[in-house]
Amino acid sequence: MPDFVQLWVYLSATPLFGLTATLVVYVLAQAAYARLQQAPWANPVLWTVVTLASVLLATGVSYPTYFAGAQFIHFLLGPAVVALAWPLWERRAELLKRWRVLLLAALAGGVAASGSALALGWAFDLPTEVVLSLAPKSVTAPVAMGIADKIGGIPALAAVFAVITGLVGALSGKYLFNALKIPSNATGWVARGFALGTAAHGIGAARALQVNADAGAYAGLALGLQVVLASLLIPLAFRLLGG
């Protein structure tokens, strides 16, 4: 069917393709996730990414061609980071009351995640620029790219690491928290949500939001705090260590 091939060649080269494919696959993955009672392994981001990457590789459509359309969705990450002020503002009373404990937990978790990624990366003999791209992996992708760029990592790789980190948190958080005996009650949800926002940014926060409203709000708060802490402290730490 030469007509179909011609049509496909035309359509796959327009921005319409990347945008439509992203939305349609995500909507389907989201529906499947809902049907499977939001089982962690059915995470919609994971399956959307796997499906789209497989389709692109199988059909030979390049990533830049896909991104020409997908960039319209990607672009919204900027305003979404700005919008994180909203959950912070909504919980401002709680935040003012408990800011010491929350700040300490955010700082401890952020340092532990970044520090262990760097230490393990070096221990496993990964190339320097890969290790540096691992440092900001607990921060939401667009911010991670900016930080990686500042400290000598590869921004695109840092973004992928951030997404994988978010998926690991969203997929395994539940089991880890159960093993640590963090309860599923009011205080437990706060700790679970805050930890997901700190160590697994937006993807962890999205998972927390689906499971429990309090967990979701604290995940949003943690994610906002982590963005501020990481973009201030990671470049500073590297400047001090690098001399």
Added chain:
Amino acid sequence: MNGLRGLAWLLALQSIGELLSRGLSLPFPGPVIGMLLLLLALQLPLVREPVAVCANFLLSHLSLLFVPVGVGVMTHLGVIGQYGVRMLVVIVLSTWIGLAVTALALHWGRRKTDA
């Protein structure tokens, strides 16, 4: 209409953030400065009401926004083929360490302040 007005506020604050970030070479990326500015601006009902609508919409679909970057994994198949297993082990372990430290710090800290 409120949703659209909210988006206009978010984009305007992000733009101011970008200008400040580049102009003054601040350590924060533009959107982060925009977030801090919005935190101050939310005092005003003029900003608060439209932003609430738009922020709730954007944040409830936050995970979709990571898909385009995530698909970029296909452009790094070379590095992944070479170091994939090690990179994955590092990411998984450090994520668990980060999750555990945060959750336990907060859980213990809150129990102490509540007691």
